[in-house]
Amino acid sequence: MFSLTGLPLRVIAVVLAVGAFAATMWLWPRLAGAGWRAWLGRLSAFLGTQLAVLAALGLVANAYFGFYSTWGDLLGTGGGPGMVVDHQPAGKALSVTGQQKVYSSQGSAPDRSGSIEQVRIQGESTGLIGSPAYVYLPPQYFQPGYAHARFPMMLVLSGYPGSAEKLISLLEYPASTLKAIQAGQMPPTVLLMMRPTVDSNRDTECMDIPGGPQVETFFTKDVPQAMASRYRVLDRADARAAVGDSTGGYCALKFALRKPDSYRSAISLSGYYSTSNDPTTGDLFGGKPALKRENDLLWRLKNLPPEPVSLLLATSLDEKNYPATQKMIAAFRAPTQLSTITLDTGGHNFRTWTREIPPALEWLGKRLAPPQQPGGAGPGAGPTTAPPVPGAS
The missing domain is CATH 3.40.50.1820 (Alpha/Beta hydrolase fold, catalytic domain)
Structure with missing residues (x-):
């Protein structure tokens, strides 16, 4: 699994965010219309892009500020009391x-x-x-x-x-x-x-x-x-x-x-x-x-x-x-x-x-x-x- 603070994960997240944005721009004219399928498509594209961008920003900010070092720290599953x-x-x-x-x-x-x-x-x-x-x-x-x-x-x-x-x-x-x-x-x-x-x-x-x-x-x-x-x-x-x-x-x-x-x-x-x-x-x-x-x-x-x-x-x-x-x-x-x-x-x-x-x-x-x-x-x-x-x- 990729390290939470590692560069590879941040690069992948940024690439996915840029790709999601580009895909949304390309698909948006095709999703025009008043039917429920068009509405669902636009909503999915919008939410998918937002989530991808937020995930990329979150990973970059976490790596810079050091909020969470591992997946266990993020999920609250790792580490016992200190000594x-x-x-x-x-x-x-x-x-x-x-x-x-x-x-x-x-x-x-x-x-x-x-x-x-x-x-x-x-x-x-x-x-x-x-x-x-x-x-x-x-x-x-x-x-x-x-x-x-x-x-x-x-x-x-x-x-x-x-x-x-x-x-x-x-x-x-x-x-x-x-x-x-x-x-x-x-x-x-x-x-x-x-x-x-x-x-x-x-x-x-x-x-x-x-x-x-x-x-x-x-x-x-x-x-x-x-x-x-x-x-x-x-x-x-x-x-x-x-x-x-x-x-x-x-x-x-x-x-x-x-x-x-x-x-x-x-x-x-x-x-x-x-x-x-x-x-x-x-x-x-x-x-x-x-x-x-x-x-x-x-x-x-x-x-x-x-x-x-x-x-x-x-x-x-x-x-x-x-x-x-x-x-x-x-x-x-x-x-x-x-x-x-x-x-x-x-x-x-x-x-x-x-x-x-x-x-x-x-x-x-x-x-x-x-x-x-x-x-x-x-x-x-x-x-x-x-x-x-x-x-x-």
């Missing part, structure tokens, strides 16, 4: 952590399955207003034993243009987090799910743009402050992680490497490691080459003092970011910790990321600080009367 590999500086692997499937029954009560609230965050220092976002509060947030406990927080970012709703409906972050908590793979954690876009629909690449929106400051300063004041979350870097796919993955890594006092762990699913100006971004750097370089994550690993952060990079052997990921592995130095998930086949799509999220959450669970009661006591040590749950704007 995490921890690396030493100079690229030596330390260990491999497998992923087990977790099954659980979820009740509708918040103290059994948690709760999702819609919010909108306004930055106190930047004045920026984030796009509509969602907060997932785990079941423990509502349980008497955790009544006064503060929880770790995970910022989850979509790609660009992306949709915060898809983080719930397609990538199933709340459901996967609940399974990981129930399996003891990660501590009870509050999720904040949102788009990386806060300035209209501009792709800011999560940067503090000279003379423009200060998006990095919004996510690394305003968002943690807003969450700590609104919800019972720990206001500490080791209790915060940033996670994202594509553009969101680049942002997550950048937050950890550039602002380790804000996020101590980061997970990138199919993320890239540098950015440039394009029609969706406008001028990101204000004509300053140094600013572009400082937002190049590979350059930072090679040239700046290493930060005490933990990074997880997810890729596939046939994905565009795979060569750059290998360079990231070779470049990092202690005390930075770097791990990877490498699938045999995948692509820039939701199915690939759903295979990577469960093992990524298990990896993160070993790095996030657990919930704490006032005075530093562990969960379960506080009063048994739960205060009202903070509301959402």
Whole structure:
């Protein structure tokens, strides 16, 4: 069978599309008439040409953007969960952590399955207003034993243009987090799910743009402050992680490497490691080459003092970011910790990321600080009367 991303299949599809168009033009005068056979002929020619052209365009776009790498990825029939590999500086692997499937029954009560609230965050220092976002509060947030406990927080970012709703409906972050908590793979954690876009629909690449929106400051300063004041979350870097796919993955890594006092762990699913100006971004750097370089994550690993952060990079052997990921592995130095998930086949799509999220959450669970009661006591040590749950704007 032809490879889904191979040149032969694209050539055949384009030839068939051109042939279908030419055949339609040649047959159209012969299909004139008012009878049902003429109507059926015209309809078949029209639909056949449209389908052939759409198939050719779809194959060309898929090969360029890497949405699906194999027929199994496209049909949803291939590939299991990913596996995490921890690396030493100079690229030596330390260990491999497998992923087990977790099954659980979820009740509708918040103290059994948690709760999702819609919010909108306004930055106190930047004045920026984030796009509509969602907060997932785990079941423990509502349980008497955790009544006064503060929880770790995970910022989850979509790609660009992306949709915060898809983080719930397609990538199933709340459901996967609940399974990981129930399996003891990660501590009870509050999720904040949102788009990386806060300035209209501009792709800011999560940067503090000279003379423009200060998006990095919004996510690394305003968002943690807003969450700590609104919800019972720990206001500490080791209790915060940033996670994202594509553009969101680049942002997550950048937050950890550039602002380790804000996020101590980061997970990138199919993320890239540098950015440039394009029609969706406008001028990101204000004509300053140094600013572009400082937002190049590979350059930072090679040239700046290493930060005490933990990074997880997810890729596939046939994905565009795979060569750059290998360079990231070779470049990092202690005390930075770097791990990877490498699938045999995948692509820039939701199915690939759903295979990577469960093992990524298990990896993160070993790095996030657990919930704490006032005075530093562990969960379960506080009063048994739960205060009202903070509301959402």
